[in-house]
Amino acid sequence: MGDIILEIKDLKKYFPLADGRTVKAVDGVSMKLYKGETLGLVGESGCGKSTIAYTVVGMYGASGGEVLYKGTDLAKKGYKRTLKQKGEIQIVFQDPGSSLNSRRTIEKSMEVPLDIHDRMPKEKKTERIEELLEMVGLPKEYKSKMPRNIGGGERQLISVARALATNPEMIILDEPTSALDVSVQAKVINTLIELQKKLELSYLFITHDLSLMRNVATRVAILYLGRLCELAPTTEFFHGPLHPYTQMLLSSIPVVTEEEEAIKPGQIISQGEIPSPVNAPKGCTFHTRCRDCMEICKTEMPVMTEVEPEHFVCCHKYTAKQEKQEKQEKQK
Amino acid sequence: MKAERKEAMIKNWYKFSAGGVSVIGLAIVLLIILLAVFAPVIAPYPEDAGAVVKFAESSQAPSMEHIMGTDTMGRDVFSRLLISLRGSLLMGVLVLAIAVPVGFVVGVLAGYYKDTWVETVLMRIVDIFLSVPALVLALAIAAILEPNLRNSMIAITIMWWPWYARLSFGVASSLRTENYIVYAELTGAKLSHIIFKEFLPNTFDQILTKMTLDMGYVICMGATLSFVGLGEQPPMPALGNMINDGVKFLPEMWWLAIYPAVTIIVIVLGFNLLGDGVGNIFNVEGK
C-alpha cells in the first residue's frame, strides 16, 4: 500500500432537528484513503455516505473526530482550509442537472475554478479549458454550448473536467453516474479510470451500486446507519463477504447472468426496513434486520475487527471468534 | 453556433407568440414608446403642455382640429396626453432601475443565508414594507415630501423594491443547495461571484418577466398619485392630474377624463400582454 492521503478518525456528524432530537448521520467512522486508489463507499439511503463526503470536502464541519488530509486535521474547530487544499480536494456531484449552472456556457462554468486558483490571461484560459475538455474526451467546441444542449453523461464529464482544473490530488465522486443510463455510465466510468491512472488521482467513490464498485474500486467500505460494517479489498470482499448486512445487500442485487448469480450469497432473503437515523437501534444498528441476531447485539455496539489482513468487520459474530482464537493462541 | 442561436430565436418567438395576444402587447408597447419619444414632434400643439390659456378654443369637443378636444383653458388634450406619456414612461424606467437591483441584492442575500440571522433581519424588513398596502404608504411618503414628480417616484420606489426582494429570495433560497452553487463555494469563490455570476443569470428570467408586467403597474400607481395631486404638478400634464381635472366636468365634457383613462388602460394592458409573452418564453408564470 502506498502513502495515506486521507485518514478519517472516529468521524461524527450529528444534525439537530427542530423538535430537539438529533440525527446521527455519521457516528464514529474511521478509514484511510491511499494515494492512487479508489475507495468505494457503499450504502443505502440514510447510511451517511454523502455526509462523510460533504464533511471531507468541507460543506459542513464535523461534530467529532478528525479528517486528516496529508496530516492536517481539516475538521478541527476553527480550522480554515487554504486555497491550495480547496483546490487539491475536489468533488463531482450526483445530479447532472444541477452540477452546472444552466444559464451559463460550459466555458463560463469551467472558468470558475481557474479564476480562483490559477489566474491567467484570457487566451491561455481558453487553451486550458480546451485541454481539460480533451482530457475527458469531449470535443473543444463544447465550450460554447449550454448545459441543456448536451447529454447527462457529457454534463458529468464537464464536471469532472472542471474538477481537474485545479490539479487535484483527490476527487470525491458523489454518485457521479447514478442518474445516468448504463450505456452513458460506461463512458464516464472508463474516463474516470483512465484519468486516475494518468494523473495518480485518489478517488473516494460514493455509491449505492455494488456491481459498479466490483469493477472500479480498489477497496470497498459498507456503511449502515452512520456506521461502518465492513471494509475490505474488492476481490476479497466480493468472494467472502462477512457481515450479515453485506451478505443481505449482495444477495439483493438483481443480476443478469448465471455467473453473477453464482457469486451472490444465496438464500438470504432481505427483510425489514431501514430504521430512521433519528432513533437508530441500540447496540448493533443492524440487529433489527439481522438473521443472526444474538442477545449481545441488542445491547452492545460491536467494534471494528481486522479478521484478515486489511479485511475489517464490525460484528459480534467475528469479534467473538477473534477473541476465542486469540485465547486459544494464548493457551498454546 | 449561429444556426443554433437562430433556432433558439425561432423557438422563443414561437413561445412568445403562442397565445397570439403577446404580439398585440408588443405592438402597443412599441407604439407607446415611439409616441413618447417623438411626442414633441408629433403633438400638434406642443406648447399646450404648459401654462397656456387659449380662451378662444376652450372646452371644445373632439373635432378634426383637436382630435381629443380641448380643456377649459383651450389646451389640446391630445398634445397634453402625448407629452404626459414621457413622464409616465420615465417614472416606470427610473423606479424599476432602482427598485430591482436593490430588491435583488437584498433578496438573494437573504435567500443565500437562509436560516441565519441575515435572512431573519432582511426578510423581516421586507415583510414590514409589505405589511401595508403599497399605495397607502406611498401616499403618505409622497405627502410628507414636497408633492412633485421626483418625490412621487421616490415614494413608489420605496414601496416597490420589497417585491423584488421577495422574488429573488424565493429563487435564491431554492437554488442555494444546487450543486453549482455548492461547488463554487467549495472551490473558494467570492460572495460577489456567487451573487452576480451564479444567482443573477438564474433569477433573470423571473425578474425580466416581472419587470415587464410592473412597468404597467408602476405607471398606474404613478397616475394614481398624480390623480390625488401628489405627482407632477399642474400646469404640466400627467395622466393622473388630467383625469382629476376632467372629473370635475363630467359628464358634459367627458373627453377630458375618458381619453387619459383609456390611455392608462391601454398602457397597462400593453405591458401585461407583453409580460405574459415574456413569461411564456421563460416558462415563468406571471403574477
Next chain:
Amino acid sequence: MSLLKSILKRLASALVVLLGLTIIIFVLMRIVPGDPARLALGANVTEDVLEKYREANHLNESLPMQYVYWLTGALRGDFGMSAVTKRAVIQDITDFAPATIELVLWAGFPPILAALFLGVTSAQHKNKWQDYLCRFLGYIFVATPTFVFAVLFVLVFGYWLPVMPTIGGRLSPSFVIPDITGLYVLDALLGGQPAAAWDAFLHLLFPALALALGKTMQEARITRSSMLQNADKDYITMVTSQGVPQSVVNRKFLLKPSVIPTVTIIGMDIATMFGNAFLVERIFNWPGLSSYGMTAILNKDTNAVCAVVLIIGLAFTLTSIAVDIVAMILDPRMRQKRTR
C-alpha cells in the same frame, strides 16, 4: 407540526412585523420638516405655549424615548389629536372604520366565489368562447386602475344610466337604522328593515365593484391556469387511470390543489383593496377610514396619517393571517413551511 402551532408561529411573526411598522411610521412622522409642536398648534402661539406642548408630549426627550412614549400611547389607543377635525384621532377612527370595513368585506369576499367560478369554467372550456370571453375581460379589467373604474362608474351609472343612488354616503337619509355592528346592510337586516338594507347595498355596490373587478379577474386567471397546469399532473393521470370517473376526479382531486394558489393571493388582494379604497372612497364620497386618511394625507395631519396607516397595517395583517389559516387547512404542506 400541528396546525395550532403553525398558527401561533404565524401570529408571533406578525407581531414583529407590526412592531417594525410602528418604527417606520414613527420615522416618517419625525422626518416631516418643521417643529412638530409648531405644526400641531399653528403659527400664532407663544413660545411658552409651545414649550408646554413639548413638555406634555415628551418632545424634549431623545428620539427613542419619544418612540416609546408614542408606542405606549398608540397601544392604549392614544394617537393624539387630529389637526383637521380637532378631535382625538382614535375617535375619528372608530367613527370611520366600520364604513371601510364594510366596503372591503363586500369587495373582498363574495367576488372570490365569482373568481373561482369563472376560473373553473374558463379552464373546463379551454379555447372555447367562454374561455376567450373570460380571458379578454380579464386582460381589460386587470389593466384598469381602480380609480379609473370609479370614475367610469360615476360617469356611466351616475349620469348616463342613473341606477346608482345619489352620489355619496352609505344610506339614503330617509332611513334610520340601529347601530349594532356598524355594517349598515347587516344592521338594517338585524333591525328588520329590508328596504333600508337594499338601499345600503345599492350604495355599496358600485364602490365595491370598482374595488373588486380587477382583483376578481386576476384571481380567476390564476385559478384557470393552476387548473390547467394540474390537470396534466401525474396524480391526476393516476386517479384517472384507476377508473375514477372524470367528474369525481375534477371535484375531489383537481379542484382542491388548484384553488390553493388563489386562496394564498386573496390576502394580498384584500390588502391592496384597503389601499385602493383611499381613492374609491374619495370618488364615491364614502365616509370611511380611507377617505379620512386621504384627507389627512393631503392636509399633512401627521397624527391621523400615522394612526390610519397603522390601523390599515393591522387590518391587513389580520386578514393575511386568516387567509394563511385557510390555506393551511387546505394545504397540509403549508403547515410545515414558514409562511411569508
Next chain:
Amino acid sequence: MEEKTNVLEVRDLSVSYTVANVKTHVLENVNFSVEKGKSVGIVGESGCGKTTTMRAILNVLPSNGTVESGEILYNGENILNMPNNKLQDYRQKGAGMIFQDPSSALNPVISIRNQFLEALKYAHKDKKLTKAQLLEKAAKALEQVSLADPDRILSSYPFQLSGGMRQRVCIAITLAAERQILLADEPGTALDVTIQDQILRLIKSLVEAGELSVIMVTHSLGVIRQVTTAVNIMYAGTIVEGGDTKEVFGHPMHPYTQALMDCLPKLTGNGIAKGIPGRIPDYSSPPGGCRFAPRCPYVTDRCLTEKPVPHETGGGHWTSCFKAEEGR
C-alpha cells in the same frame, strides 16, 4: 400444454407527441402481449418510450400525445375505441399502473387514506365493501410492501413520507385494487436495493400464485431478469428484440442488446465496455431505416434505408435486425 390466453395485446402501436408545433414520432409499431398469469418486461434506457407505452395501455396519454395507429386489445377488445363506461370498467378492474415518479403521483393535498379510499371504492365497486373493509385492504397492502405502521401512513400526507415510502404507497394503492394486470413503471428506482428486493419478490410471488399478470418496464436488466419470464428490448420507440428472458439475456442477438449487456457492470468484475457512442435519435425526424443504425457498429447501407422486421431464431426468441437475419 395448457392453452395460451393473452390477457393484453399491443398491436402495431405508434404514438406521437406534438411539442411546440413539432411532431415527434415516439413509438413506432410496438407489438407485444402478456399471457394470463405471466409477466412480461420491457427494458430500455431513458427516453425510449417505455412510459408512453404504459400510458397508452391505460389510454391516459398526456394531452399533447396521440395514438397514430395500432390497437390495444384487452380480452380481445380494443381499449382505444371503447365507450367511456367500458373503459372506466377496464381501468377499475382490468389494468392498473404503478407510476414511476413517486413524488408526483400522489395528490399533495389529500391524505393517503382518502387517496386509498377513492381508488379502492371504484376498483371494488361490485363487491359493495364498507369503508372499514376497504381500509382493511389498504392496510394489508401497505404491510405487503413492508411498510410497518399502516395506520400512521394512512393518516399522513405525501409530503410527510420519504421518497421510498411514497413509492411503496403508490405500489400498495395499485396492488390493493386487485386488478388483473399490473403495469409497473420502474417499480424500484426510488427504493433501496434491499427494499426493492422485497417488492420484486412480492410481485413475483403474486404472479406465481396466478393472481396477476404483469407488464414491467424498467431500465434495469437485472430487475427484469429477476421478475419476468419474457422480455422485450426497446430502443428509441421500437422493440428490437424479444423472447424468453433467460434466453435473451443469455444469447443477446441485437447489437443494441449486446452493447447494453456489455456496458452493465457485473459482479464478476470483468470491467465495463466503452459504452454506446452517440445519442438516442431526434424523434421529430427519426432515422428512415433501423432506428439504431446511426449508433450501430455493424451498420450497412440496407440498415439506413430499410426497416428491419422481426426475425425468429427459434424458441420464441426473435430480433429485428438484418445482421441476425442475414446470419452475419
